[in-house]
Amino acid sequence: MTAGSDVAARLAGFVAALRAHGVRVGTAETVDAARAVEALGLADRALLREGLAATLLHTTGQRQLFDAVFDLYFPRAVGAPDGEPAGREELRDRLAAALAANDTAVLGRLAVEAVDALGGYGSSPGSGGWSSYQTLERLRPQTLLAQVRDDMRARGGGAGFAGRLLEEEIRRRIEEFRGQVAAEARRRVAERRGRDEIARRAVATTADRVDFLYAGKDRLAELRRTVQPLARKLATRLAARRRRAARGTIDLRRTLRGSLSTGGVPVRPVLRRRRPARPELVLLCDVSGSVAGFSDFTMLLVQALHDQFSKVRVFAFVNRIDEVTGLLTHGVADAEGLSGRIRAEARLTGWHGSSDYGVALGEFAERYGAAVGPRTTVFVLGDARTNMADPNLPALKRIAAQARRVYWLNPEPRAQWGTGDSAAPEYAGLVEMHECRTARQLGALVGRLLPV
Amino acid sequence: MFTSVDDVSARLAETGYLASPAVATTVFLAARLGKPLLVEGPAGVGKTELAKAVAEVAGARLVRLQCYEGVDEARALYEWNHAKQLLRISAGRGESWDETRDDIFSEEFLLPRPLLTAIRGEEPTVLLIDETDKADVEMEGLLLEVLSDFQVTVPELGTVTATRRPFVVLTSNAGRELSEALRRRCLFLHIGFPEEELERRIVRLKVPGLDETLATSVVRVVGALRAMDLRKLPSVAETIDWARTLLALGADTLDETVVRDTLGVLLKHQDDVLKAAAKLDLDAV
Ligand SMILES: Nc1ncnc2c1ncn2[C@@H]1O[C@H](COP(=O)(O)OP(=O)(O)O)[C@@H](O)[C@H]1O
Numbered sequence: 069m070t071a072g073s074d075v076a077a078r079l080a081g082f083v084a085a086l087r088a089h090g091v092r093v094g095t096a097e098t099v100d101a102a103r104a105v106e107a108l109g110l111a112d113r114a115l116l117r118e119g120l121a122a123t124l125l126h127t128t129g130q131r132q133l134f135d136a137v138f139d140l141y142f143p144r145a146v147g148a149p150d151g152e153p154a155g156r157e158e159l160r161d162r163l164a165a166a167l168a169a170n171d172t173a174v175l176g177r178l179a180v181e182a183v184d185a186l187g188g189y190g191s192s193p194g195s196g197g198w199s200s201y202q203t204l205e206r207l208r209p210q211t212l213l214a215q216v217r218d219d220m221r222a223r224g225g226g227a228g229f230a231g232r233l234l235e236e237e238i239r240r241r242i243e244e245f246r247g248q249v250a251a252e253a254r255r256r257v258a259e260r261r262g263r264d265e266i267a268r269r270a271v272a273t274t275a276d277r278v279d280f281l282y283a284g285k286d287r288l289a290e291l292r293r294t295v296q297p298l299a300r301k302l303a304t305r306l307a308a309r310r311r312r313a314a315r316g317t318i319d320l321r322r323t324l325r326g327s328l329s330t331g332g333v334p335v336r337p338v339l340r341r342r343r344p345a346r347p348e349l350v351l352l353c354d355v356s357g358s359v360a361g362f363s364d365f366t367m368l369l370v371q372a373l374h375d376q377f378s379k380v381r382v383f384a385f386v387n388r389i390d391e392v393t394g395l396l397t398h399g400v401a402d403a404e405g406l407s408g409r410i411r412a413e414a415r416l417t418g419w420h421g422s423s424d425y426g427v428a429l430g431e432f433a434e435r436y437g438a439a440v441g442p443r444t445t446v447f448v449l450g451d452a453r454t455n456m457a458d459p460n461l462p463a464l465k466r467i468a469a470q471a472r473r474v475y476w477l478n479p480e481p482r483a484q485w486g487t488g489d490s491a492a493p494e495y496a497g498l499v500e501m502h503e504c505r506t507a508r509q510l511g512a513l514v515g516r517l518l519p520v
Numbered sequence: 521m522f523t524s525v526d527d528v529s530a531r532l533a534e535t536g537y538l539a540s541p542a543v544a545t546t547v548f549l550a551a552r553l554g555k556p557l558l559v560e561g562p563a564g565v566g567k568t569e570l571a572k573a574v575a576e577v578a579g580a581r582l583v584r585l586q587c588y589e590g591v592d593e594a595r596a597l598y599e600w601n602h603a604k605q606l607l608r609i610s611a612g613r614g615e616s617w618d619e620t621r622d623d624i625f626s627e628e629f630l631l632p633r634p635l636l637t638a639i640r641g642e643e644p645t646v647l648l649i650d651e652t653d654k655a656d657v658e659m660e661g662l663l664l665e666v667l668s669d670f671q672v673t674v675p676e677l678g679t680v681t682a683t684r685r686p687f688v689v690l691t692s693n694a695g696r697e698l699s700e701a702l703r704r705r706c707l708f709l710h711i712g713f714p715e716e717e718l719e720r721r722i723v724r725l726k727v728p729g730l731d732e733t734l735a736t737s738v739v740r741v742v743g744a745l746r747a748m749d750l751r752k753l754p755s756v757a758e759t760i761d762w763a764r765t766l767l768a769l770g771a772d773t774l775d776e777t778v779v780r781d782t783l784g785v786l787l788k789h790q791d792d793v794l795k796a797a798a799k800l801d802l803d804a805v
């Protein structure tokens with residue numbers, strides 16, 4: 069095989085892996101990418117990475133995914149590093165020195181060595197592999213923090229005002245090193261099991277396509293950072309829908325008045341500009357355990373959109389319901405602490421800690437019924453898992469009768485609705501229920517369902 | 521235009537623009553592949569400045585279309601000078617209407633706007649379409665048309681085709697998602713906040729009088745602020761402003777008082793200032 073066709077095949081595999089993760093790469097982009105490779109050469113991997121990103125990507129959100137896949141298809145090296153694997157203590161010492169010096173090149177090499185020395189498991193090619201988890205568990209880079217800090221202080225690095233930033237800076241370097249270890253472990257595994265498979269399975273997909281129910285802490289933090297951009301996008305979409313809704317009806321009087329200049333022939337229909345009162349929104353959010361990530365994200369998103377509505381009120385529940393609108397308006401600046409504050413400051417639980425939709429809906433209908441009127445659209449957020457308690461369908465029916473619309477957004481896959489203690493089918497019989505597993509789905513639903 | 525990526529970096533640096541490897545690579549490719557470059561990123565990271573620097577090193581004239589809400593074809597492409605046309609008609613020269621009409625729709629009465637100007641030029645041109653996200657969606661159709669064929673049809677005059685394609689830079693703060701069609705026409709470059717080392721070099725270049733150690737501290741504090749969950753993170757523009765402020769105040773090191781008194785240069789929202797002060801352990805602001 070010639071070098072040229074090898075590169076072409078590599079590029080094709082790379083593009084296919086990106087597509088499998090939902091990046092839309094067309095033929096024209098692939099051609100551009102090939103031209104970029106030709107213009108840049110293969111010698112400098114960093115340039116190649118930037119060149120391919122410039123030709124294949126169109127938005128910022130895909131970059132993390134792109135980098136992980138790039139590392140598999142254009143690996144920094146082949147095989148194990150040269151030389152005898154170093155021992156754990158030696159690696160830790162060198163890691164501490166590199167962290168103190170903030171030497172990124174050395175940190176990269178150490179990640180390679182660490183995976184080689186500490187990350188291997190099993191022996192047969194079929195079952196063995198390389199684990200970043202095992203590497204990091206054995207190396208424990210986070211425990212070097214104090215040592216590195218003291219070392220830097222001793223050498224004058226901690227002097228002056230910026231000294232107080234030291235710890236945070238070291239923490240970020242360690243975090244980056246962990247990422248490098250993960251990338252290296254993927255590379256080694258891919259050599260053993262084939263990069264196409266690893267690219268599909270081991271590379272985390274973009275945050276907006278991860279199930280809320282399975283998203284870890286980091287992913288949720290990543291998602292929170294997308295709230296503002298997503299809100300801006302949705303605001304544009306809502307404005308367009310509002311314009312469309314405002315068009316359409318012809319203002320007869322003004323059309324006739326306009327026609328006076330054309331001798332009474334109405335040539336230019338004048339469209340009525342409606343300035344309808346902005347709609348009102350009520351959110352009922354299950355904030356218990358596993359669905360909390362979903363509810364938090366949705367609350368933040370709606371809060372970021374609040375100027376699209378004349379009024380937004382938010383209620384949170386586990387098995388008792390309480391209004392949290394106030395907490396939310398002040399909470400946007402500190403999104404991370406939001407759920408903690410809601411759980412600390414609102415009265416959400418009674419006798420026990422598990423969610424009870426029946427009681428919560430009933431209490432809402434009783435205490436806050438006045439919040440819902442003919443201009444109000446209500447969103448219920450939750451998995452409809454009642455822990456075997458009575459779903460209290462009449463309460464939801466009452467709310468639905470008072471409101472303009474009620475939608476239910478359920479973060480569980482549709483296939484699981486009705487299994488176990490899920491009352492989803494019963495509730496879905498009363499109000500429109502949508503599957504809403506990912507931020508991407510949520511964005512699409514909110515853009516479509518929010519009243520304008 | 522450029523012989524290599526290093527050539528791009530070196531020549532941009534001569535004009536005072538310090539390019540990251542990503543910036544230099546993408547500019548090199550845009551020139552090589554002849555494609556428009558879409559630069560996206562937060563405000564104040566040097567998007568506009570990049571287009572200006574490219575024009576300067578290429579010895580090209582810079583034609584700038586500044587987008588805003590409501591910018592339209594008449595502002596972006598061309599417009600007829602109605603006032604002048606009316607004068608010409610009422611001045612009458614005793615010729616037939618056909619002759620008059622041919623005359624008033626001629627070059628003399630045309631007001632070319634940036635897009636037409638950039639396409640018609642014979643000389644090397646950098647066309648900067650700045651803050652594209654501020655224009656309405658309708659504008660994108662026009663841009664797409666112009667950027668696809670690099671030709672423009674003026675019904676009364678005929679079709680103008682670029683004899684020399686301009687180097688096109690579109691910028692966006694991502695205030696609105698640009699359409700996929702427009703994105704696909706372009707090479708994509710995201711400029712984020714620079715690495716510590718690059719930002720230190722930018723500060724040293726833009727604020728030459730600033731002490732080296734102080735420049736390092738400035739960049740570290742800004743880096744710490746960017747890791748916080750703030751409403752608006754400080755950009756390179758703010759880093760430079762802050763460095764200038766410190767220089768003007770005659771501060772030769774950072775201390776609690778100086779930082780507290782000048783935090784407002786970096787952060788625009790009062791709640792951000794309060795939050796950052798707490799996280800930086802500053803006493804009451
Ligand atoms: N890489 C860089 N090299 C030199 N100056 C820079 C760089 N990045 C930003 N700047 C400076 O930052 C300021 C803001 O840049 P500007 O181009 O206006 O930002 P944007 O268009 O992205 O909002 C300018 O003063 C510019 O000189």
Ligand SMILES: [Mg+2]
Pocket residue numbers: 564567568569650691
């Ligand atoms: Mg600008």
